[in-house]
Structure formats: structure tokens, C-alpha cells
Amino acid sequence: MSAASTRVLDTARTGRGMVWVIAVMLFLTVLATAGGIGTARATGAIGMQLGGRATVQVAAADPARRERDAGEAAAVLAGIAGVSQVRVVPRAEIARLLSPWLGGDAADVDLPIPAMVDLTVADEASVTRVRRALAAALPGARLDLHSAALAPVRRFLTVMSVLGLALVAMMVAATAFVVVLAARAGLEAHRGTIEVMHMLGATDVQVARLFQRRLSLDAALGAAVGGVAGLVAVALLGAQASALGSELLGAVTLGGLGWGVLLVLPFAFVALAAGVARRAVVRSLGQML
Amino acid sequence: MMPRALPVLDEGGRHVRWRRLQAKGCRGPVAGIVQFENVGLRYGQGEEVLRDLSFSLTAGEFYFVTGASGAGKTSLLKMLYLAQRPTRGAIHLFGTDVVTLPRARIPGFRRRIGVVFQDFRLVPHLSAADNIALPLRIAGVLEDEVRDAVSEMLAWVGLTSRAEARPPTLSGGEQQRVAIARAVIGRPEILIADEPTGNVDEAMADRLLQLFASLNGLGTTLVIATHDLQLIARVRSAQMMRIDDGRLLDPTGMLRHPPGRHL
Numbered sequence: 001m002s003a004a005s006t007r008v009l010d011t012a013r014t015g016r017g018m019v020w021v022i023a024v025m026l027f028l029t030v031l032a033t034a035g036g037i038g039t040a041r042a043t044g045a046i047g048m049q050l051g052g053r054a055t056v057q058v059a060a061a062d063p064a065r066r067e068r069d070a071g072e073a074a075a076v077l078a079g080i081a082g083v084s085q086v087r088v089v090p091r092a093e094i095a096r097l098l099s100p101w102l103g104g105d106a107a108d109v110d111l112p113i114p115a116m117v118d119l120t121v122a123d124e125a126s127v128t129r130v131r132r133a134l135a136a137a138l139p140g141a142r143l144d145l146h147s148a149a150l151a152p153v154r155r156f157l158t159v160m161s162v163l164g165l166a167l168v169a170m171m172v173a174a175t176a177f178v179v180v181l182a183a184r185a186g187l188e189a190h191r192g193t194i195e196v197m198h199m200l201g202a203t204d205v206q207v208a209r210l211f212q213r214r215l216s217l218d219a220a221l222g223a224a225v226g227g228v229a230g231l232v233a234v235a236l237l238g239a240q241a242s243a244l245g246s247e248l249l250g251a252v253t254l255g256g257l258g259w260g261v262l263l264v265l266p267f268a269f270v271a272l273a274a275g276v277a278r279r280a281v282v283r284s285l286g287q288m289l
Numbered sequence: 290m291m292p293r294a295l296p297v298l299d300e301g302g303r304h305v306r307w308r309r310l311q312a313k314g315c316r317g318p319v320a321g322i323v324q325f326e327n328v329g330l331r332y333g334q335g336e337e338v339l340r341d342l343s344f345s346l347t348a349g350e351f352y353f354v355t356g357a358s359g360a361g362k363t364s365l366l367k368m369l370y371l372a373q374r375p376t377r378g379a380i381h382l383f384g385t386d387v388v389t390l391p392r393a394r395i396p397g398f399r400r401r402i403g404v405v406f407q408d409f410r411l412v413p414h415l416s417a418a419d420n421i422a423l424p425l426r427i428a429g430v431l432e433d434e435v436r437d438a439v440s441e442m443l444a445w446v447g448l449t450s451r452a453e454a455r456p457p458t459l460s461g462g463e464q465q466r467v468a469i470a471r472a473v474i475g476r477p478e479i480l481i482a483d484e485p486t487g488n489v490d491e492a493m494a495d496r497l498l499q500l501f502a503s504l505n506g507l508g509t510t511l512v513i514a515t516h517d518l519q520l521i522a523r524v525r526s527a528q529m530m531r532i533d534d535g536r537l538l539d540p541t542g543m544l545r546h547p548p549g550r551h552l
Contacts, residue, residue, distance in 0.1 A: 008412065008423070196410045199372060200424045200471075201400030203393075286392070 008197065009190055009210050018182045018215065022175065022222025023229070026269050029171040030230025030262055034237075036164020037258040043157040045253075046150060052120045053146040054127070055089075058138065059114040069138055070115035076137045077119050082126030089116040121145075175269060176276045179215060183280040186211055198288065208281040212274055219273030227266035234262065321381070321547075322348040322479065322510055323369065328378030330364055338364050340535045342378070344544040346512065348478070351505045353521045354514040356532035362514040363407065363483055365532060369512060370404045370481050371395055383478070400428055403477030403509075405485045409468040411456040417467045418443060418452040424475040442470040445500065461488035469497060479510045486520055498523055 056073050060066040070088050078086045094113060105111065121127050127145065134141045187194065194207055238254070254262070323346035330339040339361045346352060354362050367373035368380060371387060380387050382398060390398070403424075411420045418439050425435045443449045446466035456464055465488045472480060480501070486494040498520060505511050515521065521529060531538040539545055 008415065192410070193412050196412060197423070197427065198396070199370065199399060199404055199406075199410075200427050201396045202427045203396045206427065 008193060009186075009214055016218060016221075018178065018218045019222040019225070021178050021182075022219050022269060022273065023226035025171050025175045025178070026223050026226030026266060027230040027233070029168055029175075029269075030227065030265055031233060032164050032167035032171060033262060033265060034230075034234040034254060034258070036161050036168065037254055037261065039157045039164065040161040041253055041255060041258065043154055043161060046154060046157070047147075050146045050150055052122060054119050054121055054130070055144045055146070056117040056119065056130075056134065057114040057142045057144065058117070059112075059140060059142070061112060063110075066115045069141070070117055073134065073138050073141055074117050076133050077117060077130060080126065080129050080133055082122035083119055083130060084122070085118070085120040087118045089118055091115075172272065176272060179219070179273045179276040180280045182215060182218075183211055183277045184284060186214070187281060187284050194285070195288070204282050204285040207285055208278050211281045212278045215277040216270060216274040219270045223266035223269045227269075230265075231262060321345045322383060324379075324381040325368075326379040326381075328368065328375045328380060330361075330368065330373065331376050337376070338535050339368075339375075339532075342537050344530065344537055344539065345547050346479075346510060347547050348510050349505070349508050351502075351511045351524055351527040352513070352530055353524070353527050354512060354530045354532065355516065355518075355521065358516075360532040361535045362532050366404075366481050366483055366512070366514055369479070370402050371399055400424070400475065401478045403472035403475065403480040405465075405468050405472045405480070405482035407483035407487070409456070409464045411464055411467055411471075413456050416453045416455055417448055417459065417463075420456065420467055421470045421474055423471060428475065438474055442474050446470045447496075462490065462493055465489055466493070466497070469500070473500075473504060473509075476507075477509060479512065480504060482511070482513045484515055485513060486515065486517055494520060495523075 056077065058066055058069045058073055060069050074086050074088050077083050091113075094116060098113065102111070119130075121130060127143075131143055134143060197207055234254070323344075325342045325344050328339065328342040329337045331337045342365070354365060356362050364373065368375055369382075371382075374388055378388075383401065385398070387395075387398060412423070415423070421442050422435045422439045425438060430438075439452075440449070443452050446469060448463060448466055448470070451459060451463060454463075456467065459467065465485065469482070469485060472482070482501075485501075486497055489497065494517075501511055501513070502524065511527075513520075521527065528544070530544060537544065
């Protein structure tokens with residue numbers, strides 16, 4: 001039908017409620033997608049940063065002995081295959097790390113703070129070799145793998161990523177359902193006009209096209225509002241997270257691909273609305289003569 | 290006189306120019322344009338409202354359907370314009386069995402039928418001109434042709450000055466004329482009208498009858514349901530189909546076996 005035929009549906013009879021529903025859905029979807037992508041990237045970044053990092057703690061009571069044992073441990077570790085970046089952590093650096101809990105007392109040399117040796121292990125076999133060597137040379141030394149310490153954090157971030165994706169899936173399903181309801185409500189509101197059009201020889205596809213056009217316009221308007229609001233919200237949240245200076249939150253970034261996905265979401269919503277509307281209308285019309 | 294520049298729809302529902310068709314003689318009379326064989330209709334689980342209808346309508350003829358209120362006239366018309374399938378029997382339209390016709394093929398047949406509904410069924414938010422244009426726009430006629438045809442139709446039914454008026458602001462008679470203009474603008478092969486003169490004065494009824502007669506003269510088969518015996522009396526060449534309690538009265542067998550079919 002011609003452009004003039006687009007007036008056949010009375011726009012005054014069906015409100016623009018779907019615009020706002022789509023806007024809210026897309027806003028939430030953008031946030032959920034950003035959260036999912038950000039946490040997934042953070043999980044990967046943490047894995048890359050901490051993968052293989054370990055610390056040996058030497059806890060002798062005598063400070064001089066402790067320093068000597070730490071040096072000996074570093075020498076032993078440096079000679080093990082698969083071990084690299086062995087470094088005795090200076091006392092001042094340990095004091096600085098503990099200062100949030102111990103304050104100025106952390107620098108007191110009489111405090112029995114263990115000495116630490118940082119290292120990087122290549123694989124599980126290297127870890128086993130390190131454990132054996134330490135047991136032989138310094139039975140009191142303890143090996144802490146950073147990956148084990150941060151495993152709960154990684155699990156949490158993984159759960160958050162999966163949850164984000166699940167939320168996106170639910171939003172998409174809910175949006176499709178809303179479009180179906182809007183299409184059915186529109187059909188009911190325009191039943192008289194549709195019957196006349198059918199009697200005048202209009203095909204289901206012609207009628208469906210009118211609804212598809214109308215619902216797509218509503219979806220586009222809602223997607224524009226929700227998309228812009230969502231992107232602004234994500235940008236503001238990102239800026240706030242950066243300002244906190246947290247290493248963990250700093251790892252939660254979107255990257256170019258993530259932003260690209262967020263930009264595509266409004267268009268995907270409009271395409272989803274158009275497709276679902278057409279299918280819903282054609283199916284409903286199929287039940288009429 | 291009927292407007293001469295009106296587009297018409299071909300058998301697939303696509304429009305072609307009327308004059309070109311006339312010149313080529315493409316639309317000659319077809320005997321038995323409508324055939325009902327033992328047709329029955331019931332709504333839901335109720336009793337049959339129409340029973341054992343068997344008749345044949347000849348192309349280019351003028352038929353009146355009459356009968357008491359509730360006799361089944363409107364139900365018969367609904368089956369004719371494919372708004373209702375019968376519960377039994379066979380209906381052939383333009384030589385095709387329309388009872389088992391796939392739904393996707395129905396629009397093509399509907400475009401060959403013009404209908405004037407008893408309650409007009411105009412689209413309330415469209416102007417009179419847009420209502421009249423609807424069949425042509427559905428058929429994909431070019432806007433220039435639509436405008437010309439609508440102007441002619443508006444003049445034909447005397448509503449040029451009301452072209453932009455919406456149905457709720459039109460009188461009953463004006464709405465009826467818009468409905469008639471919409472029904473005939475596509476030059477249907479069959480025009481079906483349910484009480485088309487019920488809301489107009491005698492002068493307008495006369496005028497509409499002349500319009501119907503001129504359409505009939507151009508080869509359109511007319512089926513008009515009416516209570517108006519005066520209207521029936523004015524068309525001497527018309528045949529009458531009387532429905533009584535869901536049955537078609539055909540004492541001479543003329544409706545079941547039109548004479549023309551034996552020639």
C-alpha cells in the first residue's frame with residue numbers, strides 16, 4: 001500500500017506506552033550488558049595479572065634470622081626451573097602494605113612480621129618443585145599462591161558475568177513479550193478497521209506491515225531514549241569507578257568491543273520489535289477469515 | 290453516467306485500466322458467476338440459519354434478495370462476499386470452489402467483489418475521500434490514479450464538498466453514499482449491497498438506483514438485499530430471491546437453473 005495508507009491505523013486509539021516500556025527495558029539491558037561485559041573482562045584481566053604469582057612467607061621470630069632466611073629462600077627459589085621474578089619484598093614495602101591495619105607501628109622492627117619473597121611460577125610442576133625445595137631448605141616457610149587467594153573473587157566476578165548475560169536474555173524475552181502484547185492490543189483496538197481492510201481485499205501481510213511500521217517507530221523512539229540514557233549511565237559509572245582508584249574496580253572496563261556491543265543494542269531492539277510484531281500480527285490475523 | 294477513468298482490478302486483484310479492458314473485451318459475461326449447492330450455515334452449535342440453498346447467479350444480472358428480518362439475508366450476503374464459510378455445501382465463485390479456498394487466496398477474490406455493508410463500516414478517522422480510496426490503495430493503484438478516481442466518485446455520489454469530512458460528521462445518507470462509492474470504485478465484478486437505500490430519501494434512493502443500473506449496464510452483477518418493495522418494482526429486469534426462514538424460495542426453479550445456462 002502507499003504511504004497514504006499508513007493513516008489507516010488511528011494513532012490516537014493506541015497510546016505510546018510501548019515507547020516508555022522499550023526505553024526502560026533498553027536502559028536496563030544496557031546496564032546489564034555493560035555489567036556482564038565489564039565483569040567478564042575483569043575476570044580475564046585478574047587471571048592474566050595474577051596467574052602464576054606467588055609469595056613465600058618466612059616467619060622466624062628473630063628479625064636477623066628472618067632476613068637471612070628470606071635471602072636464602074630467594075637464592076633457593078631462583079635456582080628452580082620454571083620460577084622467575086624472584087624478589088625479596090623490602091621491609092619498608094611490607095610496612096606500607098600493613099599500615100592501613102597497623103598504622104605507624106607497622107614499621108617497628110620488633111614486630112614479628114614475616115619476611116616475604118615474591119615470585120612467579122610457570123605451571124603446576126614448578127609449584128611442586130618450589131614446595132619440595134622450601135620443605136628441604138626452610139621447613140618453616142609457607143608458599144601462598146595469589147590465584148588461590150583470589151579464587152573467590154574470580155568466582156564472584158564469573159557469577160556476576162553470567163548473571164549479567166542472564167539478565168540481558170530475560171530483558172530481551174520480556175521485550176519480545178511486551179511487543180506481542182502491544183501488537184495484540186493494537187489488533188483488538190483496530191479490529192473494525194482490519195475487518196474492513198480484509199473485506200476490501202487486503203492481505204495479512206499488508207495489514208501486518210501497518211502494525212510493524214507503527215510498532216517499529218515506537219520501538220525506535222523508546223530505543224533512542226533508553227539507549228542514550230543507558231550509555232550515559234554506563235559512562236558515568238565508569239568515571240566513578242575510575243575515581244575510586246581501586247585496582248579491582250579499575251579492571252572492570254568495557255573496551256572498544258564492549259562499547260560497540262552497547263551501541264548496537266538499540267538497533268537490535270528495534271529489529272527485534274519489528275520482527276516480533278510482524279510475526280505476532282500475522283499469526284493473529286491467521287485466526288480471522 | 291458512471292465515471293470513465295476508474296481503475297479496475299484484474300483477476301489476481303491487481304488493477305488495470307477499465308477502458309483498456311473494455312477495448313480488448315477482456316471482461317465478457319460469465320454464466321454462473323456464483324453457484325450455491327445445498328449450502329447450509331449455522332453459527333456455533335445453534336440451528337441452521339440457512340438451509341439447502343441451491344442457486345446460480347448469472348454474470349451481468351441484477352438480483353434483489355428479500356425476506357423478513359432475521360430470515361437470513363445478511364448471512365447469505367456474508368457467504369457471498371467471503372466473510373463467512375458455510376457449514377455444509379459448496380460455493381463456487383468465478384468458477385472456483387471458495388469453501389475450500391486457502392486463506393491466502395481469499396483477498397484476490399474479495400478485490401473482485403464490492404460490498405456496501407448495512408452499517409457502512411467506514412473507517413471513522415479517515416476522510417470520506419480516504420475511505421473511498423481504500424480499495425485502490427490496498428490494490429496498489431498509483432496515487433495519481435487514486436486521486437482522479439476518488440474525485441470522480443465523490444462527484445458521482447454528490448459529495449465533492451464533503452471530501453475531507455470524517456464519517457462521524459456525515460449524515461446517515463452521506464455515509465451510505467461514501468460506502469457505495471467505496472464499494473464501486475474498484476469496478477467490482479459483483480456488487481453486494483445490504484439495504485443500500487435504507488438511510489437515504491426517495492430522491493437519493495432514485496439516484497443510487499440509477500447508479501446501480503449504470504454499473505449493471507457495464508457488466509457488474511448486482512446482488513442487493515432490501516425490504517424496499519418500491520425499489521424492487523423500479524428495476525423491471527431484476528430477479529428476486531426471497532429468503533423465508535432460512536430457505537430460498539424458488540418455486541419455478543429459475544434460480545437453480547437459470548435459462549441462460551441452457552442456451
